[in-house]
Amino acid sequence: MTQNPDSLNPVSLALSDQDPDLFSRQIGDSFSDWGFAVVADHGIPQELITRAEEMSRAFFALPEDVKRRYFVEGGGGARGYTPFGTEVAKDQTVHDLKEFWHIGRDLPDGHAFAAFMDANIWPDEVNGFRECYLELFAAFDKAGARILEAIARYLELQPDFFVDTVRDGNSVLRLIHYPPVPEDSPAVRAAAHEDINTITLLIGAEEAGLELLDKQGNWRPVTPGPGELAVNIGDMLQRLTNNRLPSTTHRVVNPAPERRGHSRYSMPFFLHFRPDYLIETLPQCVGSNHPDLYPEPITAHQYLQQRLREIGLA
Structure with a gap:
């Protein structure tokens, strides 16, 4: 696949049921070229997305002191609320212009991974919050599994x-x-960074701003259409594939002057390996012209902790 000079061509996840090999080539080439793909027909119900977006707006509209009740001091932002001005992109010195809330996997009592994954926190002020986001989490999980099969x-x-x-x-x-x-902000909404995880699935925001850094060093907008996802490769999968699938640098830039007074909302799903999975370079991705760039294996949990320390969340 040749890079479109202006945008990413959407690929339909529905094609994976009809012709899995063709879909695999389409999305794989997009990932290889860009580190990103735009995915249509992903199967996440629009009604669920709309409900989740409304609840997100309702939560962030709460008074600051109410939101901060759900901030876990020393928790590394793993669950609950992380206040504005906390996260700093790797190698940056100015914090990003965002606040966020994290929902993780609900594990049964006594699960082997309970030591790695904190229990979820749920706000009392937004009715149906827990049910909505556990449903959305499961829908993202399902879509992500189909994309990983294609990869x-x-x-x-x-x-x-x-x-x-x-x-x-x-x-x-x-x-x-x-x-x-x-108007005089020295920071941007999200400074240039790469994602830590395996793949990221992002429900598009109404407000523009997401950009990727292409192989020629140019910043290009990523603009999924209505009902489409932006999906990108994370550092863990880049490492596993010896950079065959690149974890592309991306950012969220500040809006044009006429849109500065508007908030931007988004809902990324960071799909991760299980904590004990050993990230060890795939033999298929090593060759005489492409030596192993990551000869030392590392577990997904160790890698996550290393990276969280770099961005100030641990």
Whole structure:
């Protein structure tokens, strides 16, 4: 696939049921070229998305002191509320212009991964919050599994290769609010960064701003249409594939002057490997012209903690 000079061409996840190999080539080439893909027909109900967006707006509209009741001091932002001005992108010195809420996987009592994954926190002030976001989490999980199957095919692995790698994985659904931006702000809504996880699925925001850095060093907008997802490769999968699938640098820039007074909301789902999964370079991704760039294996949990320390959340 040749990069479209202006945008990413959407691929339909419904095609994976009709012609899984063709879908695999389409989305795999998009990931290889861009590190991103725009995915249509992803199966997440629009009614659920609309309900989740409304609840996100309702929560972030609560008074600051109410929201801060759900901030876990020393919790690394793993669950609940993270206040404005907390997260700093790797290698940056100015904080991002956002506040957010994290929902993780609900584990049964006594689960082996309970030591790695905190219990969820639920606000009392928004009715139906827990039920809505657990439903959305499950829908993202399902869509993500279908995309990982296509990636496995693209890498000439067994289609079910990733099933066990992400089983009960430490995935996180993040609700983000980017408040209106002051005219003299020295920061941007989200500074240039790469995602830590396996793949990220993002429900498009009404307000523009998401951009990726292409292979020629140019910033290009990522603009999913209504009902489409932006999906990108994270650092863990980049490491596993020896950079064959790149974790592309991206950012959320500040709005044009006429839109500075408007908030921006988005809901990314960070799909993670299970905590004990050993990220070890796939032999299929090593060759005489492409030596192993990551000879030292590392577990997904160790890698996550290393990266969270770098961005000030641990």
